[in-house]
Amino acid sequence: MLELNAVESGYGETQVLHGLTLEAQTGRVLAILGRNGAGKSTTLKTIMGLLPLKSGQIAFDGKPIAGRPFDIAKSGIAYVPETRDIFPSLTVRENLEIAAKRFGSNGADWTMERVVDLFPRLGERMDNGGTQLSGGEQQMLAIARALLMNPRLLILDEPTEGLAPIIVKLIHDKLQELKEAGLSMILVEQNFGFATSLADDVVVVGKGQIVWTGSSDDIRADDTVQHTWLGV
Amino acid sequence: MAHDLGFWTLQALNALQLSMLLFLLSIGLTVIFGLMHFVNLAHGSLYALGAYFAASLAAIGGYWMGFFLAPVAVAGVGILLYSGLIKRMRKSGPMAQVLVTFGLIFALLDLTRIFWGDLALAIEVPALLDGRTAILGIEYPTYRIFIIALGLFIFGALAFVLGRTQIGAMIRAGVDNDAMAACLGINVERLFFIVFCVGCALAGLAGVVAAPLLSVTPDMGLQILIPTLIVIVIGGLGSLKGAVTGSLIYGFVQTFGAVLAPQLASVLIYALLAAVLVIKPVGLFPAKG
Numbered sequence: 001m002l003e004l005n006a007v008e009s010g011y012g013e014t015q016v017l018h019g020l021t022l023e024a025q026t027g028r029v030l031a032i033l034g035r036n037g038a039g040k041s042t043t044l045k046t047i048m049g050l051l052p053l054k055s056g057q058i059a060f061d062g063k064p065i066a067g068r069p070f071d072i073a074k075s076g077i078a079y080v081p082e083t084r085d086i087f088p089s090l091t092v093r094e095n096l097e098i099a100a101k102r103f104g105s106n107g108a109d110w111t112m113e114r115v116v117d118l119f120p121r122l123g124e125r126m127d128n129g130g131t132q133l134s135g136g137e138q139q140m141l142a143i144a145r146a147l148l149m150n151p152r153l154l155i156l157d158e159p160t161e162g163l164a165p166i167i168v169k170l171i172h173d174k175l176q177e178l179k180e181a182g183l184s185m186i187l188v189e190q191n192f193g194f195a196t197s198l199a200d201d202v203v204v205v206g207k208g209q210i211v212w213t214g215s216s217d218d219i220r221a222d223d224t225v226q227h228t229w230l231g232v
Numbered sequence: 233m234a235h236d237l238g239f240w241t242l243q244a245l246n247a248l249q250l251s252m253l254l255f256l257l258s259i260g261l262t263v264i265f266g267l268m269h270f271v272n273l274a275h276g277s278l279y280a281l282g283a284y285f286a287a288s289l290a291a292i293g294g295y296w297m298g299f300f301l302a303p304v305a306v307a308g309v310g311i312l313l314y315s316g317l318i319k320r321m322r323k324s325g326p327m328a329q330v331l332v333t334f335g336l337i338f339a340l341l342d343l344t345r346i347f348w349g350d351l352a353l354a355i356e357v358p359a360l361l362d363g364r365t366a367i368l369g370i371e372y373p374t375y376r377i378f379i380i381a382l383g384l385f386i387f388g389a390l391a392f393v394l395g396r397t398q399i400g401a402m403i404r405a406g407v408d409n410d411a412m413a414a415c416l417g418i419n420v421e422r423l424f425f426i427v428f429c430v431g432c433a434l435a436g437l438a439g440v441v442a443a444p445l446l447s448v449t450p451d452m453g454l455q456i457l458i459p460t461l462i463v464i465v466i467g468g469l470g471s472l473k474g475a476v477t478g479s480l481i482y483g484f485v486q487t488f489g490a491v492l493a494p495q496l497a498s499v500l501i502y503a504l505l506a507a508v509l510v511i512k513p514v515g516l517f518p519a520k521g
């Protein structure tokens with residue numbers, strides 16, 4: 001569904017990705033693992049067009065994706081960034097509507113009612129400002145907002161970072177539900193257990209390249225790769 | 233210093249009228265800056281152009297023709313500036329933007345000289361708004377009441393659009409975080425273009441309504457630039473609330489300063505600016521907290 005081929009990218013002069021190649025398949029969850037600073041977030045930002053592609057190709061459904069984030073979003077990729085990026089000047093409702101009204105036309109799967117069913121906590125906080133929410137609620141809002149774009153591919157960058165165990169469990173269950181409903185996802189995670197229990201496929205990034213590819217079961221059984229590239 | 237109540241009412245109305253004029257100018261500049269981090273020092277020149285267009289149009293079809301068409305014409309100039317210059321400068325950093333738009337001030341200044349000459353133009357208050365109206369126990373020029381009402385109306389309209397409509401939510405989202413807004417499928421570039429045009433039209437409108445009060449001269453854009461910048465620095469960048477608060481503070485400090493302490497009037501506003509910068513360097517109500 002999404003293919004990265006020999007992708008090079010980075011921040012200004014600093015190159016971070018050195019020929020990264022990976023593939024995410026339709027209806028499956030791909031986990032991208034790797035140590036701090038390996039280039040996981042950089043990979044996602046490059047997919048979203050937030051960082052310029054210096055060399056290599058990115059294709060979505062076989063077609064090269066255009067450079068601008070808003071075109072990429074419209075082609076069906078939704079992004080939940082590491083920093084969640086809830087708009088502070090918007091209420092919870094507005095944060096959701098901004099996505100819903102643009103992508104929620106005729107018979108779309110995700111509606112305001114459905115995301116509130118998924119995360120009832122958001123329903124109680126509709127008229128709160130975006131930044132009055134707790135970290136967990138912000139994460140729910142970021143996921144709900146992404147779903148309202150009715151994406152074909154959902155990209156999540158460390159959805160559990162800094163959250164209490166009970167919220168991590170909740171996010172896990174909700175993502176599991178989405179997976180079972182057939183949504184394709186790319187999941188960047190530091191939480192090994194969380195990632196491998198959700199993912200079908202796993203890639204490990206080290207120094208801007210893919211250093212390991214396999215299934216969740218494979219990596220759980222492979223102590224060497226866990227030790228060398230993840231420090232688990 | 234024994235003045236009656238009417239005197240103070242008069243000063244308050246004068247202050248309000250100045251504030252509303254500054255509000256029309258600063259709102260465009262501050263939202264353009266907030267949304268795209270673009271510094272357009274030539275914003276004041278668009279105000280001068282608005283006044284000149286109004287003067288020329290008034291000569292053809294009367295004040296109201298200028299009132300309705302001059303802001304559109306100024307928005308047209310804005311579109312030319314945008315596509316010819318500003319679009320290319322978007323990524324080039326504040327220093328280059330300041331230099332280029334500062335240069336633009338002088339280019340536009342000379343262009344107005346070439347087209348309209350050096351002499352001040354005058355434009356008549358329209359018959360409908362001529363004379364005085366009784367308000368709060370005094371007789372106040374109807375035209376100035378019209379400016380106050382217009383400013384309040386524009387404020388209300390913008391507050392509605394920014395606060396209650398979807399395009400308003402998109403603009404606020406873009407000011408908060410343009411990259412994330414783009415990731416939600418919002419065409420931030422086009423949004424900026426629309427906001428830029430509206431900002432230019434409002435600067436033009438300020439020029440139109442100011443024209444009958446002042447004489448229309450080539451340097452009027454330069455003269456209004458500093459007050460406008462002070463307004464947005466005091467108010468905080470990017471927000472409607474900041475623009476209106478900054479304008480009111482400037483209008484009242486300037487007007488009452490001139491009455492109460494004429495010797496200090498010109499430094500008073502700078503002292504206030506310095507105080508705001510020391511206590512709250514981001515301004516009173518910046519769009520980003």
Ligand SMILES: Nc1ncnc2c1ncn2[C@@H]1O[C@H](COP(=O)(O)OP(=O)(O)OP(=O)(O)O)[C@@H](O)[C@H]1O
Pocket residue numbers: 011014016034035036037038039040041042043082190
């Ligand atoms: N804005 C930036 N400017 C310059 N360099 C950056 C920037 N952001 C990240 N980097 C560098 O790029 C490299 C990869 O960062 P990236 O954020 O992709 O790592 P990551 O794998 O997501 O790590 P983490 O698990 O800590 O989130 C790091 O060396 C980092 O220092």
Ligand SMILES: [Mg+2]
Pocket residue numbers: 040041042082157
């Ligand atoms: Mg990261």
